[in-house]
Amino acid sequence: MISSIKDRRPATETRTMSSTPPAAPSASAPWRVGRTAGWGNVVGGVAAGITTLPTWASPTSGTAVVLVLSALAAVCGVGTLRWGALLPRWSLHVLVGQAGLMIAVAVVCSESNAAALATAGIFTFCAVDHVFFHTLRRALLRSAALLVPIGGALLWRDVHPSAVAALVLVELGMVAVIGLRLRGATSAQVDDLTGLADRRAFDGLLERWVQVAGRKGEPLSVVLLDVDDFKEINATQGSAAGDTVLAHLAADLAHELRTTAPHATLARLGGDEFAVIARGCTVQAALELAERLRSVAAPVGVSAGVAQLVPGEDAPRVTRRAAAALHQAKSSGRGRILASTSDDLQLIQDLTTAISANAISVALQPLVDPSDGRLLGVEALARWIHPERGFVSPAEFIQLAEEHGLVVDLGAVILRRALAEAEALREEIGHDFLLTFNVSGKQLVHPGFVNSVVDALVGSGWNPKQLVVEVTESVVDASSAVAREALEDLRWCGIQVAIDDFGTGYSCLSRLDELPVDFLKLDSGFIGELLTSPRRRAVMAGMLAMSRAIGLVVIAEGVETLEQAQLLVELDCPLAQGYHFARPATAAVLAEHYRASGHATDRPAAEPAP
Structure with missing residues (x-):
């Protein structure tokens, strides 16, 4: 692939901006x-x-x-x-x-x-x-x-x-x-590899041009480009080959912009992602520009997402919409270009407002000892009641937050609310328990993630040893060095880590003794087949034995029947979670039923149905 890339002169035209150095490194x-x-x-x-x-x-x-x-x-x-x-x-x-x-x-x-x-x-x-x-x-x-x-x-x-x-x-x-x-x-605001503006410079320039566009009423669009199958290039030809591809691609893109769009600014945001600030371009003109850049990049495959600035919108928001369009383009196939529509813009704005106003709530679902139903922990589940639409599915608004760069702020709000609810429940029932909450890959690799978790713990007084961060098996399987370091930093602070939905993949099984984790949460689909598949029961028994041998605690998710709960007791599974034991509910509801029954085996009244 490298030998077939056209030679171009280096991307010497760079756009930078002055900035005040941070107060400390x-x-x-x-x-x-x-x-x-x-x-x-x-x-x-x-x-x-x-x-x-x-x-x-x-x-x-x-x-x-x-x-x-x-x-x-x-x-x-x-x-x-x-x-x-x-x-x-x-x-x-x-x-x-x-x-x-x-x-x-x-x-x-x-x-x-x-x-x-x-x-x-x-x-x-x-x-x-x-x-x-x-x-x-x-x-x-x-x-x-x-x-x-x-x-x-x-x-x-x-x-x-x-x-x-x-x-x-x-x-x-x-x-x-x-x-x-x-x-x-x-x-530094210049990318070392390509000589283009880097992420910091891009953010500063975009903010400046957004303000200019707002004053003058001129159109402005953002184009995000991502190299298709770049991981495969690195894996098969090495990182040096990948760097060469990116350097040549940057030169090609810069040459095209100098020729056809001299007022546009090109930046490398990191990895294999590039961005263009297209001043004076409507969304249609930006789509045409993205198509020209895609053609120039050949034979390197490129996908693109485009968003035009909407009146009243700020720089981060238009960038998030372009990123969401890019994500959709890559999900629907390679070499595609998609533009962000304004259909979801109102919902995005409402979610942003809800996050800023701490209007996201949490429900707590108990983790129990399946042998006697004792409450040993709770999982925090995000909930959003929209003022007009009512209950919004977590799958919908969390995905929306992922696509538009809101997930880090959303996660911080959820954690603070979860700690407050868990503390209220602890005061009511009079004993300690685990609090688990879910973290996405984007949160995990965010530079301030561990800081925010520690700050939330200090502010709440919750014991770090009783907090469990849940990451999905796919995030762990990605083996990101940054993600692994974040998990290790969390554990160094006393916080425990769980692999969520374990059993939906296969790559982590041979590396469980190497990963910085303390709990395995078995996927509900795995638990659902225990009664009908003797082989699945044997696998479950072996997994429990292996987990005990290497010091991991297993949590069985999706326990919905008495028969499943009894089988878990026979297999000596230490923790279980599911509708058979309790549905997600507020701390007040859980506390009331806990006081009445002495444990959480009685099903508390569930949260209101959507």
């Missing part, structure tokens, strides 16, 4: 802050302790002080590794400052100048913390402030001033170099 997420500070304290404490080895034969009071400080630093580090994600940010800054002062004290108490210089070098960990936690200017100031007592301690020991100056210069230089590199990484 994106690496300053709470769990990363805690992890960085924690490991710095642990390693620094151990290193300081090692400097005392020559004096262990005849220890002095100075040796004892350094060892005590080393042990204290290591203990603080272990504690920060364990609970740092849940600590307020200021406490971590205090920890870093305290570490700098402890280093100064250890320098004074060191038995030799060599040991003192080695101990002073541990300040490198503090410098790294500063550069990751703060802006470059603030990192330099804080590092310089902590180097004053350390440098003073070295001079007090008669270490030559040139050696002290060199140490200070190296530490501050390292802060500057790393800080500039991070700042460049977070503020």
Whole structure:
């Protein structure tokens, strides 16, 4: 495929925009802050302790002080590794400052100048913390402030001033170099591979041109393009070949736009997705432009989605509509171009309003011990009552949120409501239980996802160990490095993970011992065949035995009959969920029936039917 692509000159015409650097690098997420500070304290404490080895034969009071400080630093580090994600940010800054002062004290108490210089070098960990936690200017100031007592301690020991100056210069230089590199990484607006504008530049330019179009009453359209079967190219020819395809494609698209649409802006949003801001183009003109770009891209197959700006619409919304059109184009076949219609625009706007107003509610469906019906957990299920349409199916509005970029905000609202409902239920029934909630692949890979979950937990007071994040088998099967890292970060914070609808695929079975999960939720279709298929019962028994052996807990979904529940008891299945035990209901309804029956085996009154 690569050899058949036409050679073009590089896409040298780029569109960028100035922006203010972020207040701190994106690496300053709470769990990363805690992890960085924690490991710095642990390693620094151990290193300081090692400097005392020559004096262990005849220890002095100075040796004892350094060892005590080393042990204290290591203990603080272990504690920060364990609970740092849940600590307020200021406490971590205090920890870093305290570490700098402890280093100064250890320098004074060191038995030799060599040991003192080695101990002073541990300040490198503090410098790294500063550069990751703060802006470059603030990192330099804080590092310089902590180097004053350390440098003073070295001079007090008669270490030559040139050696002290060199140490200070190296530490501050390292802060500057790393800080500039991070700042460049977070503020760059040019795609390295293609030379086009990147996602950040595209967002800023689109917002600007949307405002101009609104003032002047001019049409504006967004075209999103995605390479067909790009994963296959990477899989069969390698990532280098994929990069070559993208670079040549970018050059072809840029050349065509320079020739036929000089006012259009081309950007690479990431991966194999490109975007065009078509100023002055109606949806029909944008469709024609997309068709020309698709022809130019041949033999590389491209699908496209188009959306024209609607009066009163903002930049993110028109982009989401174009993305939804692209998704529909790829779902209906390859090499297609579709335009977003305004039919669903009102419903999208209503959903956006509902999310902003926290008008999305949740129902809780119990997870029980099938042997006695004891309530051991609840699953949070999203509900939306539209002011005019009434009950809107979760399948409809969640898919709408997925297609139009609302799912991250929707998920945050659902989690907050779920935590509030679960806390109300816990207060009523008087004991702890698990709370599970569903997460889509787009939520999982969103940069702020883990942050939002931790913030919601801190705000609610809910125990992280009693929260379970459910992801589908297809999301896990995708084996995204970002998704896996997010799951690992969640578990590091104490949150548990479940594979939902397990049994609808096959690829995860051989990797269950490798995946960062704690629960398996068996698909309802799997449970429905237990009574009619002896082989299915044997598979179920084997799966339960295997799960117990590797420390996973199985939850059987879709239990609708007494016979199914009895069979699960015989198979020693630990958790079950389904209409036989309880339908989804509000916390108040569940609490009332729980108090009346002592457990959730009596069926609470279900939520109102749509």
